[in-house]
Amino acid sequence: MLILKKAFWRFKTTIKTIFWKFKTILKKIYWRLKKLIKVIKYYLNKTKAINTIKNSLDGIVFLSNIYPSYDNIYRNMFVHSRVKAFFNKGLVSNVIVVNPFKCFYLREYEGINIAEINSVILKQALKDIKGLTLCVHFLNRSIWDGVKDNLENNKLIIWVHGADIQPWWRRKFNYENNDVELKKEKKNSEKRMELWKEVFNHKYKENIHIVFVSEYSKNEAFEDYGVDWPNSNCSVIHNYINIDKFNYIKKPVEQRKKILTIKSFSAKTYANDITQKAIIELSKNKIFDDLEFAIYGDGARFEEDTQLLKNFKNVSINKKFLNSDEIAA
Numbered sequence: 001m002l003i004l005k006k007a008f009w010r011f012k013t014t015i016k017t018i019f020w021k022f023k024t025i026l027k028k029i030y031w032r033l034k035k036l037i038k039v040i041k042y043y044l045n046k047t048k049a050i051n052t053i054k055n056s057l058d059g060i061v062f063l064s065n066i067y068p069s070y071d072n073i074y075r076n077m078f079v080h081s082r083v084k085a086f087f088n089k090g091l092v093s094n095v096i097v098v099n100p101f102k103c104f105y106l107r108e109y110e111g112i113n114i115a116e117i118n119s120v121i122l123k124q125a126l127k128d129i130k131g132l133t134l135c136v137h138f139l140n141r142s143i144w145d146g147v148k149d150n151l152e153n154n155k156l157i158i159w160v161h162g163a164d165i166q167p168w169w170r171r172k173f174n175y176e177n178n179d180v181e182l183k184k185e186k187k188n189s190e191k192r193m194e195l196w197k198e199v200f201n202h203k204y205k206e207n208i209h210i211v212f213v214s215e216y217s218k219n220e221a222f223e224d225y226g227v228d229w230p231n232s233n234c235s236v237i238h239n240y241i242n243i244d245k246f247n248y249i250k251k252p253v254e255q256r257k258k259i260l261t262i263k264s265f266s267a268k269t270y271a272n273d274i275t276q277k278a279i280i281e282l283s284k285n286k287i288f289d290d291l292e293f294a295i296y297g298d299g300a301r302f303e304e305d306t307q308l309l310k311n312f313k314n315v316s317i318n319k320k321f322l323n324s325d326e327i328a329a
Contacts, residue, residue, distance in 0.1 A: 049104030053125035062095045065138040074321040079137045082240045098143045122146030138164045151204040159211045174268045210234045245328045258292045265299030272305035
């Protein structure tokens with residue numbers, strides 16, 4: 001009887017072992033198949049993305065690092081304003097957002113078709129294409145890697161805004177009393193400067209045109225990089241304003257007492273801390289009670305740069321952005 005019991009337990013143990021080993025093998029097969037399906041889907045999606053983008057490329061193509069959406073209207077809204085102006089002239093209808101985390105994603109914003117793709121898709125889509133004018137806002141490594149090998153027969157126009165080209169020492173004021181962030185910015189600055197050196201020394205740099213928002217920013221950039229860039233390959237164009245929407249209307253004298261500010265609060269660059277100090281200084285003046293302030297915006301510094309204004313009854317603080325129609329109204 002004892003021998004039978006031992007034999008039974010050995011048999012039971014063997015069956016359990018075989019079962020768990022078989023289950024483990026099945027799990028491995030399942031996860032490998034899942035991974036394989038994922039890879040197949042990626043390559044099928046990649047091929048579809050390349051073909052879709054390639055077929056949509058024609059004439060002027062706008063590329064950006066981010067672009068507005070209905071959920072976040074302030075993501076390079078000024079770029080959208082420029083695109084809309086081109087769109088209304090029948091010059092462009094599509095925008096490409098180069099996003100390292102997207103393989104292929106299509107969306108729309110106010111009639112503009114937007115494709116979000118990574119630099120690999122962009123590079124493949126541009127291959128063998130000729131005669132394009134690629135208009136880039138906020139050049140970064142992803143965008144540059146997508147376009148740099150396809151400039152022999154295409155033109156590249158880069159709009160420079162400041163943060164996308166300036167070395168760390170030009171923006172040091174953003175990191176006062178924060179050595180950790182300053183150290184991080186110095187590393188980012190090294191990468192940024194390396195990228196721009198590639199631009200300035202590109203094999204087909206005669207096909208690259210750089211647009212600055214001011215003469216000052218142009219001179220500053222060339223000084224920082226020690227570049228003698230030809231005048232024929234750069235321009236100064238001030239930020240676009242839609243004069244049909246924001247046309248000048250003579251206002252009553254009393255409206256001078258109503259002050260509106262709409263800004264990002266993402267960095268000290270936007271000088272919202274100075275706005276706060278100015279309002280506090282004005283509060284010491286007799287005219288202050290006759291003034292009305294409306295502050296709109298959002299960003300990491302919003303609380304800090306509005307905190308001291310919350311007790312003023314004539315200061316309206318709104319943690320939100322306005323679209324162009326709301327601003328014009």
